[in-house]
Amino acid sequence: xxxxxxxxxxxxxxxxxxxxxxxxxxxxxxxxxxxxxxxxxxxxxxxxxxxxxxxxxxxxxxxxxxxxxxxxxxxxxxxxxxxxxxxxxxxxxxxxxxxxxxxxxxxxxxxxxxxxxxxxxxxxxxxxxxxxxxxxxxxxxxxxxxxxxxxxxxxxxxxxxxxxxxxxxxxxxxxxxxxxxxxxxxxxxxxxxxxxxxxxxxxxxxxxxxxxxxxxxxxxxxxxxxxxxxxxxxxxxxxxxxxxx
Numbered sequence: 618x619x620x621x622x623x624x625x626x627x628x629x630x631x632x633x634x635x636x637x638x639x640x641x642x643x644x645x646x647x648x649x650x651x652x653x654x655x656x657x658x659x660x661x662x663x664x665x666x667x668x669x670x671x672x673x674x675x676x677x678x679x680x681x682x683x684x685x686x687x688x689x690x691x692x693x694x695x696x697x698x699x700x701x702x703x704x705x706x707x708x709x710x711x712x713x714x715x716x717x718x719x720x721x722x723x724x725x726x727x728x729x730x731x732x733x734x735x736x737x738x739x740x741x742x743x744x745x746x747x748x749x750x751x752x753x754x755x756x757x758x759x760x761x762x763x764x765x766x767x768x769x770x771x772x773x774x775x776x777x778x779x780x781x782x783x784x785x786x787x788x789x790x791x792x793x794x795x796x797x798x799x800x801x802x803x804x805x806x807x808x809x810x811x812x813x814x815x816x817x818x819x820x821x822x823x824x825x826x827x828x829x830x831x832x833x834x835x836x837x838x839x840x841x842x843x844x845x846x847x848x849x850x851x852x853x854x855x856x857x858x859x860x861x862x
Contacts, residue, residue, distance in 0.1 A: 646670050647703065649678075649728045649739040656715065660745070663713045664728045668703035675702045676730050676738065680712045681770055683725040685786065687746075692782040696770060718745070729769065737798060740767065766794040770801055773811070776827045776834070777803035780813055783838035791842065795849050803827070815841050822848045 647666055654661040664680040679698040685691070697712045718724055723746040730739040768788055770781045781801045788799070797817050806812040806826055814824040823844040825837050 645739050647674050647676065647730055647739050649730050649741040651680075651726050651728050651741045651743050653726075653743065653745075659715045659717045660724070661713065661715050662726055664697075664711045665708065666701060666703060666711055666730065667708040668706055671705045673702065673704060675700070676732050677701070678711050679727075679729045679731070679769075680714070681725075681727045681729075682714060682716060683727075683782070683785065684716060684718070685723045685725075685782075686719075686721050687723055688721045692786070694770065694778050694782055722746075727767070727769075737769075742767070768799045768801060772801060772803040772813070774803060774827070776829050777801075777811065777813060779831070780827065780834045780838060783835050784815075784841055787838055787842045788845070791846075793842075793846060793849065797849065797852065799845060813837070813841075815845060817845070817848055817852075820848070 647668055647670075650665045650667065652663040652665055654663070662680070662682060664678060666678065668674050677698065677700050679696060681694065681696045684693050695714065695716075697714065699711070701709065701711055703709055716724065723744065726743045726745070728741045729737050732738045766789065768781075768785050770778070770785075772778050772781050784801060795817075799822075800816040802814045802816060804812045804814060811827050812824055813827050815822045823841045825841075827834070
């Protein structure tokens with residue numbers, strides 16, 4: 618119990634430090650924000666963008682909604698994406714969707730903005746859950762908050778989506794929660810095959826040829842998670858070495 622309390626206090630302190638540093642040093646030109654409304658028992662989700670500058674802004678967005686039944690483990694993923702332009706100081710709704718939810722469902726909503734180099738420049742995330750665990754109830758809306766634990770989905774087939782779901786929930790269940798964004802990409806390979814590629818900071822962490830086999834995809838998700846963990850530990854050790862020397 619003592620160790621748990623100490624860890625919680627340390628985590629809260631580090632979170633405060635991260636927030637303060639990021640808020641002071643990160644300049645966001647376009648603010649991403651997720652707006653939630655209850656409509657006839659359903660949840661209405663709207664992805665919005667606000668131009669915080671006096672110049673025209675143009676970029677692409679991706680609004681992802683991941684729903685998981687915590688009892689049955691059934692999962693579904695829906696994503697909407699497109700290009701948008703904002704006049705100076707303009708606030709605009711980009712995409713709207715509705716989803717039903719029971720008390721056993723956990724819903725993760727992620728809104729990402731990309732620049733012309735396909736780099737993430739703004740983001741917002743909301744997790745909706747009735748679970749009592751604090752790490753499952755996360756609403757991040759403050760400007761400049763450095764969000765962690767982001768895994769982006771750039772898959773193109775059902776096989777890719779199934780792998781992403783398996784990997785993402787393993788990633789969250791094991792509480793990796795890294796600052797680095799983990800990218801799940803799906804690329805065309807030989808014939809009609811596709812290749813799943815896991816990347817962090819433009820480095821390939823793990824890749825494999827996909828096939829429509831549930832057990833195979835779950836095994837690959839576990840292997841990819843292990844390789845991701847090892848890569849993140851390597852980055853952490855390298856940063857410690859640079860700090861010391």
